[in-house]
Amino acid sequence: MKKLSVYIFFLMFIFCTSCRQNQAKGKIIIITSKNKGIITPGGPKSITRNIIQDKKGNIWIASFDGIFRYDGKSFINITIKVTSVRFFCVLENRKGNLWFGFIGEGVYCYDGKSFTNFTTKEGLLNNEITNIYEDKVGNIWFSVSGGASYFDSKSFHNYILDENGMSEDRTGKTFKFRQNNGVGPILQDKTGKFWFGTNREALVYDGKTFSVFNNKEGKAFNNVHSIIEDRKGNIWFGASIIGDKRGDTLFVTDNLWRYDGSNYNKIGSKSAASIIEDKKGNIWTTSSVNPNGAGIWKLSRYDQNYLYNKKLAITEIIATESMLFGILEAKDGNIWFGSMHGVYRYDGKTITDFKGEGSQK
Template sequence: MKYIQVYALLLTVVFNTSCKQRQTNAPKDNISAETKDSISIYGPNSMVRNVKQDRKGNILIAASFGGILRYDGKSFTNLTSKLGSRRFWDVLEDRKGNLWFSSTDSGVYCYNGKSFQHFTTREGLASNAVMSVYEDRAGFIWFGTTGGASRYDGKSFRNFTTKQGLSNNGINVILEDKNGKLWFGTRGNACFYDGKTFTVFKNKDGKAFHNVWGITEDKKGHIWFGATTIEDRKGDTLIVKAGLWHYDGRAFTKINQKGTSAIIEDKKGNIWTTGAVNPNGVGAWTLSRYDQNSLYNKKPAVAEIMSIQKMLCGILEANDGSIWFGSLNGVYRYDGKTITDFKNKGGQN
């Protein structure tokens, strides 16, 4: 199927993976971490898809082919150097202090600081291509995969797919709102789950939201997300438009027609996004800040913090208020005045 004016992440890969609908006990598959971690003063040169922070304040970086890196303010430690070449996509520290690493080619790894436990479809994961990791308020770990959503309770997996009502098996991002509703950004129609039923959410024109990668909930409980809507069909060609959307619990409002790949709200209430200026994803990508004082106006005030002719990805506000964001070629930090690029300009980590 052809697309016109499609906002799409440039490095999206189509995975042909089987989707297994079953709940399976996960045996222990431990990998010893005897090899010393690789340490460098430089950050990764490869694509950084997501950036998180652990309870100690360290920055956790998921670099596609560069591994999972931990930055302590002085140096970068590669926590996955003993796992070999993997295509890492997301990272999460759960409430117990375990680190979860998702990959798009070999499932997920759980690291307790001493050893790794590896989970794949063999243990019950819906697919070995895992795009996101999320912990809900009940302590369940959710994995957004290309074969559906997998929920892990510490012992076994339960998978949710189109057979259970999920709108699309390709899951990009997961969010639990303050009411306990789970929102799933998918490569097809986006939907939410109330614990019993999956519901596709639509705008006032009855159009569903497609290809959602970034989603967040603000202090008022409003949902912000980037998506495309199908405006027309011409044979096998879809005419779609991109945009940043705001949902106040009653209505969906389109803020602009820019592409959006990641969204967060900072401590002051500002909304930050990364995305392409051109809805088709070609050309400049920007890090933007929507001012909290005008956030609920028809046209919120927006400041363009950085523009680059390369893809920008996940965003994090660190404990010190600095903004970290990933890109096609490494990770950046913005301290309110200066943008720091941690790459080794010689190209070696």
């Protein structure tokens, strides 16, 4: 009887961890010695979409091979015994919990001891997660097929994309299947406004109204894959502008844009799959030469000394036929970036891959 009481107490402790102090109690997977992860000879070898660094300095990598943790010495695939889904994104929130988004099964919250899986059953709008973001009050936002959801530690709140932009749904509606439109990057700027990139018209939300943001010609920005706010409060994003249709041809231009609070300024002639600002104020992007993503992809650095000049100073770090995705500047100054074939690190001189194939100059 004494052993039974101890076991019951242990289960109660597990079920009260910070990932689950809420009304939306997801499916729980308790970590044991059998599923705590596997040390791998290298990092992921397939599509790597997102990379972050946690408060302890560990690098976390979201890939189609799973979620990898790199402690500076070895890689551990921590989800290989839990699920085989394709992971798109990873976030560490202010409480130290890790959130993993993937296609088809919603989102996992990992508190270091167990995983909690949230899906449409718990109120998530859709189970296809492409981006995760924490706002200024600690709500966790999820970019999903058909709109966006946020989790306030008690329940999910959903916003649905429609012909009029996006609006909050209070009926409990969820999408079981992939929709034709979806939200990509989410950003809350210093003024509190939210910016939503979508595969259609991009939106800004002031807490009451969603509005389409347009360039000075009144044309909307489409296919926004990345949004950041720099240290000066400028909003940077990569986007397409749909031009006029001439005959059977629809003209589309891809560019890197900067919004200074009054005007949208075209900075580069290519869009950006990912954008970061480094500690020195330089802007880094991964981008494709062609709007459809075909051809050569580049990791580029825009020198902060020339960002406001007519002539930019751009350094191309790498050009490759492989698609490039998320970028991270680690605490040691190294630049990490994802690709179709795993993850890479640039130390200012050498690009190192982690597939067990050495380094590339």
